[in-house]
Amino acid sequence: MSAAPASPIRVLIVDDHPILREGVAAIIELQDDMVVAGNAANGAEAIVQFAALRPDVVLMDLQMPGMAGVEAVEAIRADYPDARIIILTTYTGDAKALAAMRAGASGFLLKSSLRRELLGAIRAVYRGQRHLHADVAQDIALHAIHEQLTxxxxxxxxxxxxxxxxxxxxxxxxxxxxxxxxxxxxxxxxxxxxxxxxxxxxxxxxxxxxx
The missing domain is CATH 1.10.10.10 (Winged helix-like DNA-binding domain superfamily/Winged helix DNA-binding domain)
Known part of the structure; x- marks a missing residue:
């Protein structure tokens, strides 16, 4: 088991559903090596919060009113190339995951698997690794050889x-x-x-x- 970081991993939670933000925050706050740095309800708020808080890891919902997740990832990474962002979504589609990764996301996590994978994904991305849900990774591999639609x-x-x-x-x-x-x-x-x-x-x- 790897040692905990000298200071807690600071996490910014971005989702338009307050209940999900509160649930994720509750899980994170139980960990000795993590702390919730802040919350945002949409992509535009996420950009402002990231600049103000400079979190170690961002959990970013894919579908939000106004500015959605992929656009927010692109904007944050344009100003902060080292930003580590995990996309949260209910969608398993490989196209969504590829768009997020191309925008600069480091991980793609299904909301249905949060209880099983959330903490491991945060720690992995914090260490500079990538995290892809297994079903999504399989879909990407399955369609990688096919020509993409224009x-x-x-x-x-x-x-x-x-x-x-x-x-x-x-x-x-x-x-x-x-x-x-x-x-x-x-x-x-x-x-x-x-x-x-x-x-x-x-x-x-x-x-x-x-x-």
């Missing part, structure tokens, strides 16, 4: 999810209908699906689009 393909897929036919998608994007059909063909190939419904459900499960 921003335009994601946009089209989101419109398909909204029930828009090809002609309407073409009009909204200012492109020809054949271009839309070509993009949809590419989407099907990349997601390894055969129809629009399967494409939407697969993309939603992986966190590529929002339903």
């Amino acid at each position: 921003a335009r393909e994601v946009e089209i897929l989101q419109l398909i999810a909204g029930g828009h036919p090809n002609k309407q998608i073409a009009w909204r994007l200012g492109v020809g209908e054949e271009t839309v059909k070509s993009n949809i063909k590419s989407i099907f190939a990349k997601l390894q699906v055969n129809d629009r419904t399967h494409a939407v459900t697969t993309a939603a499960r992986r966190g590529i689009i929002e339903l």
